[in-house]
Amino acid sequence: MSLGDEHEPSGGYGGTGHTRTRLPEGDGSGDVYGGARRGPRSSSRSLVTVVGVVVLLIAAIAFANRGGDDSSSGGGGSADKPEAASTAASGVRPVQTEVGGIPSGFAHDLQGAESAAANYAVTLVSADILKPARRAEIVRQVFVADQQATLTDKFNRAYSQEFLRNVGLDENGNPSEGNTYVSRTMPIGTKVTSYADTTATVEVWCTGVFGTAGERSTTPVTSDWFTMTLQLRWADSDWKVDSFSQKDGPTPVPGDDKASSADEMAKAVQEYGGFTYAR
Numbered sequence: 001m002s003l004g005d006e007h008e009p010s011g012g013y014g015g016t017g018h019t020r021t022r023l024p025e026g027d028g029s030g031d032v033y034g035g036a037r038r039g040p041r042s043s044s045r046s047l048v049t050v051v052g053v054v055v056l057l058i059a060a061i062a063f064a065n066r067g068g069d070d071s072s073s074g075g076g077g078s079a080d081k082p083e084a085a086s087t088a089a090s091g092v093r094p095v096q097t098e099v100g101g102i103p104s105g106f107a108h109d110l111q112g113a114e115s116a117a118a119n120y121a122v123t124l125v126s127a128d129i130l131k132p133a134r135r136a137e138i139v140r141q142v143f144v145a146d147q148q149a150t151l152t153d154k155f156n157r158a159y160s161q162e163f164l165r166n167v168g169l170d171e172n173g174n175p176s177e178g179n180t181y182v183s184r185t186m187p188i189g190t191k192v193t194s195y196a197d198t199t200a201t202v203e204v205w206c207t208g209v210f211g212t213a214g215e216r217s218t219t220p221v222t223s224d225w226f227t228m229t230l231q232l233r234w235a236d237s238d239w240k241v242d243s244f245s246q247k248d249g250p251t252p253v254p255g256d257d258k259a260s261s262a263d264e265m266a267k268a269v270q271e272y273g274g275f276t277y278a279r
Contacts, residue, residue, distance in 0.1 A: 094278035116239035117202035118277035131173035179214030180266035
């Protein structure tokens with residue numbers, strides 16, 4: 001998904017061409033969410049792995065943003081390893097301003113870059129990015145001006161009507177009646193791999209929930225873990241995204257958790273709001 005010298009689609013999440021999801025075991029009632037519980041990892045009957053296009057949102061972002069150089073996020077030396085205190089809460093308050101619902105006005109310093117990267121990661125892997133009208137606003141707010149035209153075209157081609165149909169959405173990015181489309185990202189932590197007065201590269205470790213909550217959904221809401229690398233530029237008195245990429249993991253061992261029903265999942269998305277992130 002990097003916006004480097006090359007702008008051709010990769011055709012898949014993380015360059016694989018497909019995604020994976022673990023569907024919860026049903027009880028025969030037709031609700032793929034209800035009553036499911038994963039047993040110990042030693043039991044092969046406790047997991048059903050289905051290879052298919054479930055987290056298509058992330059795949060489409062990869063499709064739209066292939067290219068670039070990953071060297072900025074893979075230093076590998078001991079100097080690149082942050083101290084434990086560097087990811088601790090700093091006490092600095094999150095930004096208080098928003099433009100189009102997206103946090104803005106980040107501080108012109110290292111912590112401001114981290115906060116911007118975390119908040120932009122949430123925006124770029126959200127359900128709003130699938131809505132054509134909202135997508136245009138996101139591109140204008142998040143990206144530097146000289147990347148906006150290219151990204152608008154790439155996102156529009158990636159999120160085609162065919163793509164939207166595959167995830168159960170109409171041409172406006174809305175789910176069918178009785179269903180709720182979910183795509184919500186939660187940053188776990190950030191790491192600055194390079195910083196200068198007008199540029200910064202920040203890695204954001206994320207988890208997220210993706211899918212369609214509904215009694216007849218064929219893509220139930222599941223979770224994923226990934227790391228986004230955002231190249232930021234100081235422009236128009238704020239941090240903006242110049243390019244970005246992502247990779248799988250780090251992923252923890254899944255817990256023995258009972259899957260919620262489709263109705264519970266839909267209500268959770270509607271009743272629990274998101275956060276503005278700062279260190």
